[in-house]
Amino acid sequence: MSKLLIVGTVAFDAIETPFGKTDKILGGAATYIGLSASNFKIDSCIVSVVGEDFPAEDLEMLKSKNIDISGIEVVKDGKTFFWKGKYHNDLNSRDTLVTELNVLANFKPIVPDHFKDADVVMLGNLHPSVQLSVIEQMEKKPQLIVLDTMNFWMDNTWDELIEVLSKVDVVTINDEEARQLSDEYSLVKAAQKILQMGPSYVVIKKGEHGAMLFDKDNIFFAPALPLEEVFDPTGAGDTFAGGFSGYLANTGDISFSNMKNAIIYGSNLASFCVEKFGTERMTTLTKDDMQERLGQFRKLTQFEIEIP
């Protein structure tokens, strides 16, 4: 089976939305990526760090999803990364109320030997130097390296970000960040500029407005599934990335036309993530749920017009 290496945070989140609030619950980019990718027949491994306060049952839950957790370091006497946020009424924006880096402050990822030949590497949003150190540990050039990043690193670690960008195949980024990174307002122009920084593919995530895939010659667009209610957007972007990278690891085909399918699967899985608080919906998701929703995506976007 293909191997997917996932690097990112495993964390606690406390979330407030117009529909309710939670105490500290399981969160973190690698958690969402791993749960989402676990819907494909692949071997995956999370590299991350948690504190001694991290519940054993959460690690067990990840293991039960066939995720290798030998790369999750547990720091003795350490405390797990914690984020607390509150969403505004439209759920499109949020305020960060608390960020406690804790053990993440000194995170030096160590890739387990048996994943140094991973086929696909999914680098969750982290300091670009940390992302780079993972790439340098790989003993075999991966078929595909996917990088997620955010505006914070553009503001604070520009040079390091540019360096790691030059070493990856796909970057996933949201629309505002794509504009910031490229200094172009048009997303078409922004993507073309970012492609010149190294990646062969750019994925621009637009939240409720869908996602776009660009290479030098092609553009593909997938909408977000229109939902009656979005309950909690936390983790939707990471769930998208997990579906995207998991599908590509599973199929081993990195052509543009198969990447389109990966975008659809990413959007498919993200549409479940937002239905409940935190990871709740992702832990109960079945293959049937996913296949049924694929049919909905088809109905939503496919048309047949004969060109006369």
Place this chain on the structure above:
Amino acid sequence: MSKLLIVGTVAFDAIETPFGKTDKILGGAATYIGLSASNFKIDSCIVSVVGEDFPAEDLEMLKSKNIDISGIEVVKDGKTFFWKGKYHNDLNSRDTLVTELNVLANFKPIVPDHFKDADVVMLGNLHPSVQLSVIEQMEKKPQLIVLDTMNFWMDNTWDELIEVLSKVDVVTINDEEARQLSDEYSLVKAAQKILQMGPSYVVIKKGEHGAMLFDKDNIFFAPALPLEEVFDPTGAGDTFAGGFSGYLANTGDISFSNMKNAIIYGSNLASFCVEKFGTERMTTLTKDDMQERLGQFRKLTQFEIEIP
């Protein structure tokens, strides 16, 4: 040939965008609708009003596109409706600088006898009582009545708007207006509430984020074509409506699956409109341009995943 009756403004616009500005040029909802619909083999007729200051060559241009202008009243000594606006840098919002209603203030549309049996009626954005008076003049129940409206009428003529809504088959409206009309934030819920007000179909226009079609049981989504440069968004919504109604008049098929095609053609034509100032691009557009872009829409949105 099928008959399309178009009711709306024929006007002067003065436009300022980050890319330049114009003096008074040809504009108005019915103008854009008519030019867009003229790309289909149909008989169309515009019902509108202009002043004596309106250039004969603009009327001739409409005629040359096979648009019947016998329903455009020219008011002696009257002045044509004039709108002046300035777009912000992102082109997603604009300020209205001048609105001179002029002859539009007393507009009483008179449907020419030979279009009282039109197959499709496209009611551009106007006072709902004016829209209603057109419906009442029809001698044969049209196969389809499409209504465009805006927040101004929700704020000022709610009861009249609700009345005309109950008498049409399709309403086109933007996302913020759909939320205002329904008092629901979720567009899925908003559309369902609006469907209960009378129309069998709701089209929600989201500008650069595409357009959605709803009936009681189905949703379809079409993106806007990603463009390197949007030059002037004026008239894009009306051009969309013209492509939508023109395609439906031409095909005579008002099933959901053919309405999907109409949404694609509307989006297709709107993507040309924004490439130049005002109506400029629409007057030079060829069938080949339109068919080529249909191929681009296909590449942008169509995918093939086998459901295992």
